[in-house]
Amino acid sequence: MSFDYDLFVIGGGSGGVRAARTAAETGAKVALAEEYRMGGTCVIRGCVPKKLMVFASGFSAMMEDAQAYGWHLEPGKFDWGTFRGKLHAELDRLESVYRSLLDRSAVTVYDTRAKLADPHTVELADGTRVTAKHILVATGGHPVTPEITNADLGIVSNDIFLMEEMPKSVLIIGGGYIACEFACILNGLGVEVTQFYRGAQILRGFDEEARGLVAEEMKAQGIDLHLGTNIVEMAPAGDAHIGHLTESDAAGPESGARGNGKGKPVWVKATNGTEAVYDHVFFATGRRPSTEGLGLEEAGVKLGRKGEIVVDDYSQTSVPSIYAIGDVTGRIELTPVAIREGMAFTETVFKGNPTKPDHDLVPSAVFTQPELGTVGLTEEAAAEQEPVEIYCTSFKPMNKAFAGRNDRVLMKLIVSKETRKVLGCHIVAPEAGEMIQLAGIAVKMGATKEDFDRVCAVHPTMAEELVTMRSPSRTA
Template sequence: MSFDYDLFVIGGGSGGVRAARVAAAEGARVALAEEDRYGGTCVIRGCVPKKLMVFASEYPDAMEDARAYGWTVHSGGFSWQDFSTKLNAELDRLEGVYRKLLSGNGVTMYDARAVLKDAHTVSLSTGESFTAKHILVATGGRPVRPDLPGAEHGLVSDDIFHLDELPKSILIIGGGYIACEFACILNGLGVQVTQYYRGAQILRGFDDEARGLVAEEMRQSGIDLHVGSNILEMASTEGGYRIKATNGTEKVFEQVFFATGRKPNTDGMGLQEIGVELGRNGEIVVDEYSQTTVPSVYAIGDVTDRVALTPVAIREGMAFVETVFKGNPTPVDHELIPTAIFTQPEIGTVGMTEEEASAKEPVEIYCTSFKPMQQAFAGRQNRVMMKLVVSKASRRVLGCHIVAPGAGEMIQLAGVAVKMGATKEDFDRTCAVHPTMSEEIVTMKTPIRTA
């Protein structure tokens, strides 16, 4: 049977674009359909604009520190309009780069919604239908609102980048990395931030000591953070929304922002109708080669709800091309993925938490917390933390956790060592770079405890 295309990709985010252009570079006839903007969650409504907002939000402290270092600093207020205009121009530029990468590699682009009609047929909202030997679903995910009275009035993460003006006050619901990052960003931009999380501590799944320090630092910076708290209902009122909380408080906030989870974009795509298995959260169930229960249909990225990170989606896309178009079956490697959370301070982490590791085998814990030189000189009380989780038996470093400004930059390089299987003695043999915060990673000689 002859097909219109060798590969039809649904979704123009980081994973789908990478798979499409690399397959096309291998000589495959490739098409890609995207119903919204090219670049997906990461480029358009996630990591990239978020990180630019992080940079913007750090300047008030930087200017305060500059005064402590002897500079005369004069600054006006922050202009959200000026920043967001420039931000949108940058996102437009990046979307153009993505389109150019695709067209430059000979990928045919359709600005349309795509649904699957059968194992080899894609139908577009333009009325066109195409056949393909292989179909790759890379439609990502979306934020969800909780099911409670008035929730339709609240913001989700997609909305934050499109505000006409910053609110004076905001209530953030949630304790994951999106909630915590935006709490820090908006606090830095001058918004009065309150955060409710129903659990016992924010950033569930991360190292307990690391998330404890971040919570402490967030409170010190002026964020009104409440754990063990959730909202019962919200109603429009003069000046914003009246919130009733489980902790008994009633308060009015100008805006309410729900960061309470994400859902894979699989609704109305015809997936189950053609035999593609979906999981409980609507995610596409795939094997280690990203293949679905329909052999010609594959899926990568957040739509599979495996590890929802941009670099992971890109690696899954590359592994798919190796497997399907290069004759080199390549399973996706989800082990020891370095991660950064851009709170203030940042968390950088790779490998197991102390809690995970100690549940599996006896471990030694090396940890230090201190005031970094730059902030201490400026009179700040901020603390940072460096932590290694080490196997007693093999001496391998099972986990590395950093809470500090620039932790994301540090963990990328620490991640290389941990992925290679470095031991504590390998770290010890490495000469310190002085004076830096990260030198503590190689100078901790005595464990503070065993677990």
């Protein structure tokens, strides 16, 4: 049977684009469909714009520190309009880079929504049908809101980058990395931030000691964090025009601009009985795989309980001709992981080299202030697995202490008593993301505590503590 394409990719995010390009480089005839903007969540409404906002939000503290170091500076004010214009120009540039890469790889691009018609057929939004020997679904995920009355008055992470004006006050609902990152970002930009999380501590799943320090530092910076608290009711509070979204900005299918009440103050009642009005209520209450309306189940593709596409170790679905990578599979929801899954897919399907994407010991970072970098097992998980030694230190970094700040950082190693391997590394500090990338190499290689100890310290740095902790703080 002949097909129009050897591979048809549905989704133009980082994973889908990488898979399309690498497959095309083998000589395969490849097409890709993207309904919104090339680059996906990471480039357009996730990692990249968020990190640029992290940078922007850090300057207020830097200016205070500069004065403590003897610099004479005039107090500044953040101009959201200036930043926003440059931000969207940068996202436009990055999208054009993605398109150029696909063009150079001779990948045919369809700027439209696509869905499955059968195991070898893709139907475009205008009804056109094309066939492919292999189909790869890489549609990512999307933010969700809780099922409460007037939830459409709230905003989600997609909306943050589209605000025309910076709000004066925001209530953030959630305690995951997205909630905590934006709490720190908006606080740094001068917004009055309140955060509700129904759990006992933020950043569930991360090392208990590390996430505890992050919570303490967030509160010390002025974030009004309420644990064990959730929203009960919300309703419009007035007609004031604050931070609305323009029609053009809200046009994207994942813009999050769902309700007409956005941009107007919202009244909120909490489970602790308090009531307050906020310019925005920001829901960071989770994400779901974007599988709805793709014709997956009709084509025979098995979905999981949360709507994720069920795949085997080689990213193949229950239908042999259909594969899936990235957040849509609900595995590890990180951009570099999706990219690696895309490359492993090409090795397996188009190079005849069956390759499983490596999901073990993946380093990651939470871009709070301070950042949290982590790789490997938490203390809690490691202690359940085997006897371990904990090497840990917390201290005031030199640059902050000199400026008169009480900021603290954390360096922590989880070590197997039996093998002496470092099972986990957790860092809470400015630039922890940069540090954990390098520490991740050692942990991935199976380095022992003694291997760390043999490395000479770089002094004076925060990271030198990773190689100077000689005695365990405790055992577990």
